[in-house]
Amino acid sequence: MTYTSSEPLNYLNHKTGLWSWLTSSDHKRIGLLYLYAITIFFCAAAILGLLMRIEKMAPGQTIMTAQTYNGMFTIHGIIMIFIVVIPGLAAVFGNIFLPIMIGARDVAFPKLNLFSWYIYIFGAILGLYSQFANGHSPDTGWTFYVPYSAEASSNVVIALTAAFVLGFSSILTGLNFIVTIHRMRAPGMTWFRMPLFPWSLYATAWIQILATPIIGITLLMVMAERLFHIGFFDPALGGDPVLYQHLFWIYSHPAVYVMILPAMGVVTEIFPTFSQKPVFGYVPIVFSSLAIALVGYFVWGHHMFTSGMSYESRWFFSLLTFIVAIPSAIKVFNWLSTMYGGSVDLKPPLLYAISFIFLFTIGGFTGLALGSLATNIQLHNTDFVVAHFHYIIFGGMGFGFFAGIHYWFPKIYGRMYNFKWAYISWGFLFTGFNLLYFPLFVIGIQGMPRRYFDYDPKFQTGEFLSTIGAFILIAGLAGMISNLVYHARKGPKAEANPWHGVTLEWQVPSPPPHENFDEIPVITHEPYLFDKPATK
């Protein structure tokens, strides 16, 4: 990207050249490095998803073999979960905006931050390599369930190593954010004067550093099982395959909150700004984030109701699953109440944020059907689970991410995207998303199992509609990404505060200067007061 000399110095132009980016410890540049890497991997995994949908447009084999299909859903899951969604919002928007929003010049450990990105890239490349090395792409699914993952002849070890490496990046980012929030808040920014996006990052970071080591150890155990036949999970050697599922989900369920909590934080910033009204229930939103992070630790067993767990464990996990829905519902109530009576301005960021509520709520309610012991028996391992999961992760984290990028785009690049283009892309995305995933609820209830490349012809209507939805969704993604990419370079210059936001990132120029602030601001009151300046 080139800049004219008349532009004031900012983090994009104070140094130029590829090397300056690859060695930069500026948190905003590192955030952009994550953004570009994640976008590329997201597009690759989305294309794999489209190919899988094309395969299932009609019963029987159409464009790929069953083994290829197994490899595709595995690598689609590994890329989307470990490379796109888990780092996603925290690594991109957390890196770019956390220090600015708390009035700091950078994160606590800037070089460690850059190192985290390199670890991430190394893990991501390993993940891709596992798909192609020796022509044996892993076919276990992203869950790596034993005994199959301990015995399969495909590239499971490389894929496990990739997930293991990526975990380190996540832990280091979480650690950086916790120390940054504890140590580097601006004078006067008490805990309850901190905006809610940093609060969501704080809750997320605790999950990252406490839960991620467990998956690291678990993946190492699978590798040891494969390479040395130790018997952790092999009943013939005194092990237990259900133990693997416990260990895997002890991490992977809280990981869902690593994915969704920052998205909740993003939309919590958007609703007050586009309603020009203080957020409704600041304190309940803070504590609901912390409650989700805490209770989310104890619900992992709802992934295992049909795996042979004891009855006592099943009702215990079912009960806690219902309880974890409460703080999420509190947030939804607060978001709606924030908009109620406000000057609602339906700009693209708000449109995506409202879509987030709609889709996340559908995902949440269908999650209750899966958390209930009786209905879980019917729905487990069907396409209903696939639909629920995508409504939560894509509808929640994905649309939260889209809301965030449309919200902060003018701040990041100092330029504005085309609104009409953004609205049309949203229309395609929202329509395509629902047409893609909603039929999977229906055929899932009818008994269509997940991860099958072929199916009974009675499911064809649902599968066909779903594939049409995938094409529409991809068209929407292409429209949205091309709008943003084009206008990052060619868009009209944006004002420093085009949405009239009141948090600190809107008080600095667009794009922000290299070290964010000439002088560290002094915070005099709580955030989201639209009739008062943020600082003195």
Place this chain on the structure above:
Amino acid sequence: MKNHTHAVSTDRANWTVLLILLLLTTLSVLAIKLQVGAFTVALALLLASVKVTIVLTYFMHLKFEQTILRVMVGGVFLLFAIVIGITFIDYLFR
């Protein structure tokens, strides 16, 4: 921040802690022979937890840290104790 004025463990205290850790490690090995069935793992975890607590307290200087750091580390231990406890409830009732 007060972390640059820390008191540190004496050499004598460090050697004592090392001896205690070696003793507990020996006990961990011997515990396998006690044949206490389902509680073997619980016993091993208990001994490991005591060792970890001693390492954190003395070798990692938690004893000399601010209260908030001790509370945070304690919270992490509590969390993992609950997670492990819930996992083993499954095994006890299966």
